[in-house]
Structures are given as C-alpha cells and as structure tokens.
Amino acid sequence: MKDSELKERLETYLGNRLKGKVEINHMVSLSGGACQENFSADIQVDGGPEQGIYQTVYRTDKGASLLASLSRINEFKVCRMAFEAGVKTPEPFWLESDASVTGNPFYFMKRIQGKATGRFVVKDPSLNKVRKQLTQELAENLAAIHSVTPAQCKDEDLKRVLDLGQSFPGKTVAEGSVHALRLQLDSMDGAYPAMELILNWLEKNAKPSDASVLIHGDFRTGNFMVNSEGLQGIVDWEFAHWGDRHEDLTWLCMRDWRFGKLNKEAGGFADRSEFYEAYEKAAKVKLDPKKVTYWEVMGNLRWAIGCIGQAERHLSGKDKGIELASIGRRACEMEYEAMRLIEESVK
Structure with missing residues (x-):
C-alpha cells in the first residue's frame, strides 16, 4: 500500500x-x-x-x-x-x-524524544553528565517491569502467549528456557557442538527462580531512548515473556551490547556492580551471583542461535541483506563468551 x-x-x-x-x-x-x-x-x-x-x-x-x-x-x-x-x-x-x-x-x-543508537548512548559527549543518572533510571524501570507477574495478568490469552514455549510442566523457569532453546537448535540445519556443550551445562546447572515475572526480552543498549536529560523511554517489547529476572539483568551486561566500551559491563555505560546494586535497592531483592553467571551464559547461547537465524533469513532469500549475513558469522563470538563464562565459574 x-x-x-x-x-x-x-x-x-x-x-x-x-x-x-x-x-x-x-x-x-x-x-x-x-x-x-x-x-x-x-x-x-x-x-x-x-x-x-x-x-x-x-x-x-x-x-x-x-x-x-x-x-x-x-x-x-x-x-x-x-x-x-x-x-x-x-x-x-x-x-x-x-x-x-x-x-x-x-x-x-x-512519540518520545531522544536516540537509542548504541554508540550514541555509550560515547556521545552530550550524555556525559547523565550516564550515572541513566544507570539509576534503568534499574528502577527494570524493577517496575519485573513487578508484573502472571497472577496480575487478567488476559488469559496474553498470559498463555507470554509463556512463549518456555512452560515446562513441573520444571523450573531455567529448565523451560533450556528446553525451548534445545527445540530451536534441533530445528536448525547443521551441527553446532559448542552450543550442545553449553546446553548440556545449562541443563545440569539449572536453579529455581525466586519468581516468574514479566521479562522485557531485549533489555539492552539500543532499546531505550536517551537524551541529555536522561532516560526518555524503553521501547521494542516484541520479545516480552514470563521468565527469571536475571535474564533481563544479564542481557544488558552481555559483552555484545557494550559497543566498544568493554570495561563498562552494564550496557557500555556503567559498572555492572553499580547497576545491580541500584536494581536490588529498587526491586527489594538480592541477586544470586551464580544465577547471574547462569543467565549470562543462557543469553549468549540465545543470541548465538539468534545470529544463526538472522543469517538463515538471508541465505533462504526471505530477507536479503549484508547485515543479516554478517550477523550470522558472529555466532562463534557468543559461543566463545559462553564457554569462557562457564570456565570462569568452575575455577
């Protein structure tokens, strides 16, 4: 049209x-x-x-x-x-x-003001005075997102949709997530031994969640609008679902979302410890360091599978694009990062 x-x-x-x-x-x-x-x-x-x-x-x-x-x-x-x-x-x-x-x-x-571009958020001089403020604002807003639970959702159809295949009767949220990822991996052409190793580790180390809450699903630099006054709004909710709070918290901190500022583990703009401390205070919970590692491994595996899926869109002819093809080649970076985290966890 x-x-x-x-x-x-x-x-x-x-x-x-x-x-x-x-x-x-x-x-x-x-x-x-x-x-x-x-x-x-x-x-x-x-x-x-x-x-x-x-x-x-x-x-x-x-x-x-x-x-x-x-x-x-x-x-x-x-x-x-x-x-x-x-x-x-x-x-x-x-x-x-x-x-x-x-x-x-x-x-x-x-319509809100601001920009979401990763390199703008982590490097633009106009934000130098508000990045610390941004850390606090994002922590408080993530706590507000996680305050929403399945029990509060009165729309039964939406409640079911937000399971997104992660419901695994009698199991933990983590095991349900691993089960969903294994189904995705099994549906992919080719062999991915590193991903299989990571999945096996995730299965063996799954822990119960403190609660099942609303997860943004793509809470990272690039999906919130910022200007010189601070956070303007969180956008792109298309991957929202019920899950473990550590999923969102570690997704923001994944190496791939730091846009060159690798020493700032929280989205390329803050120290991880600073962000987690602000979140714990806002949400009135205590984060589990072992769950932090676990869900960061999970996030890297999820994004590795996502990278392969992006490349497949290009290779199949469904959505041709050099960006899609290049993203596919990055899956190995996430495999390496996940295995590095696993290795660090057992030292």
Whole structure:
C-alpha cells in the first residue's frame, strides 16, 4: 500500500473512531524490522471527545515474523501493562485488531524524544553528565517491569502467549528456557557442538527462580531512548515473556551490547556492580551471583542461535541483506563468551 493511501485510510478510520475530523501531517516512515514497521505521524483531531494534537508513532505488522516475537496486538497489551505498572515507556493507544482497515493490525503510541543508537548512548559527549543518572533510571524501570507477574495478568490469552514455549510442566523457569532453546537448535540445519556443550551445562546447572515475572526480552543498549536529560523511554517489547529476572539483568551486561566500551559491563555505560546494586535497592531483592553467571551464559547461547537465524533469513532469500549475513558469522563470538563464562565459574 502506498503511503498516501495508508494516510487516507487512517484519517478515515480515526475520524470515525474519534468522532471528529482528523488530519494526519508529517507522516514519515521510520526504521522498523522484518516483522514490524513504524511511521512518525502528527495527528490533529478537531471535534469529538478526544480532540487535540497528538505526536505519535504508528506501529503495525509487516509480512514476516521473527521467532518468538509478539504480534502487534499482544505487543500493545504488554506495553499497556508495563505503562500502567509505572514503567517509563511510550503510552500505547488506539489499538485496531481488524486487519481489513490497513491490511494488518496496528496501534499508535506517544512519540518520545531522544536516540537509542548504541554508540550514541555509550560515547556521545552530550550524555556525559547523565550516564550515572541513566544507570539509576534503568534499574528502577527494570524493577517496575519485573513487578508484573502472571497472577496480575487478567488476559488469559496474553498470559498463555507470554509463556512463549518456555512452560515446562513441573520444571523450573531455567529448565523451560533450556528446553525451548534445545527445540530451536534441533530445528536448525547443521551441527553446532559448542552450543550442545553449553546446553548440556545449562541443563545440569539449572536453579529455581525466586519468581516468574514479566521479562522485557531485549533489555539492552539500543532499546531505550536517551537524551541529555536522561532516560526518555524503553521501547521494542516484541520479545516480552514470563521468565527469571536475571535474564533481563544479564542481557544488558552481555559483552555484545557494550559497543566498544568493554570495561563498562552494564550496557557500555556503567559498572555492572553499580547497576545491580541500584536494581536490588529498587526491586527489594538480592541477586544470586551464580544465577547471574547462569543467565549470562543462557543469553549468549540465545543470541548465538539468534545470529544463526538472522543469517538463515538471508541465505533462504526471505530477507536479503549484508547485515543479516554478517550477523550470522558472529555466532562463534557468543559461543566463545559462553564457554569462557562457564570456565570462569568452575575455577
């Protein structure tokens, strides 16, 4: 569908929904991905109960879908749940699940300021004064995300979806996660002996979680918006699920998300100990160092499998791109890092 046609359809739809005259200005395509696309849009509503000017991002499904990624409908529900729990994330609104309007379900969310680019967050001089503040803000917001539990979710369909195949009756969250990763690995072409070794270690060393909580699923530098005033909002919830809090905490600290600042283990901008201390205070929990190592190993394996999956999108012809091909070659880095962590843990 052409952008002009999309704009006209949305103006008509919103006019009917909001009971007023709607005009959309400055509708510009933003970077999206294989399974979703975004447009910046300024919306003016004249008349009706919701009249006003809205600075928004229009978010919709594309054609493809990444493994374990949420649909826009379920992503909206998760964003709403997080927003209502006090998480600093763009407020989502105007969900439409009927695909006949534009061809796919969609929703709008408030447009926020700032940049998410990794190298900007870790190196730009304009953020020098707020990086310590950013550490505290992210810790507090992650604690707010983890305050949401399955018992609090009243939408039974969403509750089931957020299991994402990790439910493993009678087992721990860790064992369920390992089981899901093994299924992914078994479905891949080729042999990956290093990954098999890592999976075996994860199976033998799985520990019960203190609780099953809402996990962002991709909580890292690059998925939160920042400017010189600090954190503006956490974005990209498409991999949210129920899980162990240590998963998010260690994903941020993985070597691959430091963007050259390897000495700053928390996302390339803070010391790990500083971030964990702020989180423990905000969440009122004590982190387990053994679980930290365990879930960091798990994260590296998950990303190694993800890298192979990205390369397969290119090799299959589904989504051709040099970036996808190059990411595939990085799986060995995550294998090495996971095995290094395992070796360090037994010294």
